Amino acid sequence: MRRILLASVLAIAAVHAQAGDTRVFVTNESGDDVSVIDAATATVIGTIPVGKRPRGIGTAPDGSEIYVAVSGENAIAVIDPVSMKVLRKFDSGPDPETFAVHPNGNLYISNEEHAKASVFNPKTGELVAEIKVGLEPEGVAISPDGTRAIVTSESTNMLHLIAIPEHKIVANILVGARPRAAAFSADGKTAYATSEISGEVKKVDVASGKIIGKMPLADDKAKPKDILPSRDGKLLYVAGGRANRVFVLDEQSLEIQHEIPVGNRVWGLALSKDGARLYSSDGASDQVSVIDTATNKVVATVPVGKMPWGIALHE
Amino acid sequence: MNLPRALSFATLAALGLMAKGVVAQAALEVPLAFVGEAGSSAQFGARQGLDEAIMQGEFLGQQYRLDATPDTAVAIISALPAAGLAELARQHPNTPVLNVGAADDDLRDQCTANVFHVLPSARMAHDATAQWQQAHPDSQVSAQAWHPEFEKYAAAQLNKRYTAQFKLPMDDHAWAGWAAVKLLSDTVAREQSAAPAVLLEALRERLAFDGQKGVDMSFRPNGQLRQPLLLVEAGRLVGEAPVRGVVDIEDLDSLGPSRCEAGAK
Numbered sequence: 001m002r003r004i005l006l007a008s009v010l011a012i013a014a015v016h017a018q019a020g021d022t023r024v025f026v027t028n029e030s031g032d033d034v035s036v037i038d039a040a041t042a043t044v045i046g047t048i049p050v051g052k053r054p055r056g057i058g059t060a061p062d063g064s065e066i067y068v069a070v071s072g073e074n075a076i077a078v079i080d081p082v083s084m085k086v087l088r089k090f091d092s093g094p095d096p097e098t099f100a101v102h103p104n105g106n107l108y109i110s111n112e113e114h115a116k117a118s119v120f121n122p123k124t125g126e127l128v129a130e131i132k133v134g135l136e137p138e139g140v141a142i143s144p145d146g147t148r149a150i151v152t153s154e155s156t157n158m159l160h161l162i163a164i165p166e167h168k169i170v171a172n173i174l175v176g177a178r179p180r181a182a183a184f185s186a187d188g189k190t191a192y193a194t195s196e197i198s199g200e201v202k203k204v205d206v207a208s209g210k211i212i213g214k215m216p217l218a219d220d221k222a223k224p225k226d227i228l229p230s231r232d233g234k235l236l237y238v239a240g241g242r243a244n245r246v247f248v249l250d251e252q253s254l255e256i257q258h259e260i261p262v263g264n265r266v267w268g269l270a271l272s273k274d275g276a277r278l279y280s281s282d283g284a285s286d287q288v289s290v291i292d293t294a295t296n297k298v299v300a301t302v303p304v305g306k307m308p309w310g311i312a313l314h315e
Numbered sequence: 316m317n318l319p320r321a322l323s324f325a326t327l328a329a330l331g332l333m334a335k336g337v338v339a340q341a342a343l344e345v346p347l348a349f350v351g352e353a354g355s356s357a358q359f360g361a362r363q364g365l366d367e368a369i370m371q372g373e374f375l376g377q378q379y380r381l382d383a384t385p386d387t388a389v390a391i392i393s394a395l396p397a398a399g400l401a402e403l404a405r406q407h408p409n410t411p412v413l414n415v416g417a418a419d420d421d422l423r424d425q426c427t428a429n430v431f432h433v434l435p436s437a438r439m440a441h442d443a444t445a446q447w448q449q450a451h452p453d454s455q456v457s458a459q460a461w462h463p464e465f466e467k468y469a470a471a472q473l474n475k476r477y478t479a480q481f482k483l484p485m486d487d488h489a490w491a492g493w494a495a496v497k498l499l500s501d502t503v504a505r506e507q508s509a510a511p512a513v514l515l516e517a518l519r520e521r522l523a524f525d526g527q528k529g530v531d532m533s534f535r536p537n538g539q540l541r542q543p544l545l546l547v548e549a550g551r552l553v554g555e556a557p558v559r560g561v562v563d564i565e566d567l568d569s570l571g572p573s574r575c576e577a578g579a580k
Contacts, residue, residue, distance in 0.1 A: 113476075
């Protein structure tokens, strides 16, 4: 009886491990491909050629597809995360830099050279809406409830807060020079953004569109890019760019709690659903760092393609 | 009989405007002047900057124009040679004058309170060249503010925007013209004011401008804009100054003097 029970427990564990295999998809901006990492073994299990200058990357809400902004081809490539094949590509408007995936599955894309954000249905490739924003739009974030988007415009130094589904700008928030990335808190009430040139993090009250906190990252070389809240909302992870570190900030005070040395020019970040693993793309080191968020230590570095840019998880 | 009717009409009109929020949200007008040759690259650059300022103003509530006279402008962009610039600054002592045309070291040494040099000085170019030659003794480089092949830090995007509009490569004067308008619009947006006195103080004290050269730029005590320079050999971009391995690449003040000469006002 006991043996049978143990055997069935092991069997369930084995099935679970297979179904729950986490894959980490990384765009290689200079390599024109996507590296696929098996999270359990921290090894590359596939490389998918996607086209010229892949940058932004994201996962469909149901996990069925991975999307890649192929900037040099004005297209979004759709990847099957299981077979690791490109299923199709669709026209995304000019120079798609990055995007966020709405809970309804639509992609909100920043078209860097055309001062607009465009909304696409990735199932049909259909353009749903266009929103005029400032110069050199880059970072895109969508609130968890899907009612707000933020698009950063790098050369007009603004966060555009956009109402969904109206697709109207409800606030333009002036921030430090060259805002690059933004993220919402789990409850959608707060947003966070990085400014690359001013080297700072800003915290915004979404309802009022007002800045409620800011913190320079001390190090002049920081040039921060991606920013993410921890799953419990108590911390913020910031990719420090040329500081070659991931900064861990207290969400309330924005004070730096930890600095995690990673590879050179760390730009992209992704966090596992359980919040235990943080992945960083270290652009100039051609590697991904795997961080244990309990200890704030790098537990593995995985060599990937040339100039890794963005990261998406399939769990 | 006519007068009260006219008054009540005006009152009603005003109430109507207020009800629509038009009065409360009236855009801040920002008249700028460009003094220099029409059709010059400095003017084209300033027009590129104007387009971008107008775009920012549409979101943040400012209205920019570049056709004001120096007497009516809140800031003046000068593409004049040294003597003309100095005279213009004397005639308008309470208005910021942004120099996008003259590289003369003397102008910087004079430390004129209302003059801001966006174009790098001759001495900065000299220092940049010397730094490069320390690392590359046989090279024949010159130093420039900008280069049409410059791609890093979104320079490629700016080069593309400029060339798409003017069908010309962006040169130093075009970059300086663009940067002058852009750093003014950034300052107006942050200060929520276009009063010349506010601009003078903010430009001196609080500027952190993204000139698409990868660092935030500010003005030195002598009015010169701190900035990296680009090193060019036989027309091709070969490097950036401050030169890595020779000086600290963050040390923008390794290029040219910062202080006012003793005795200058």
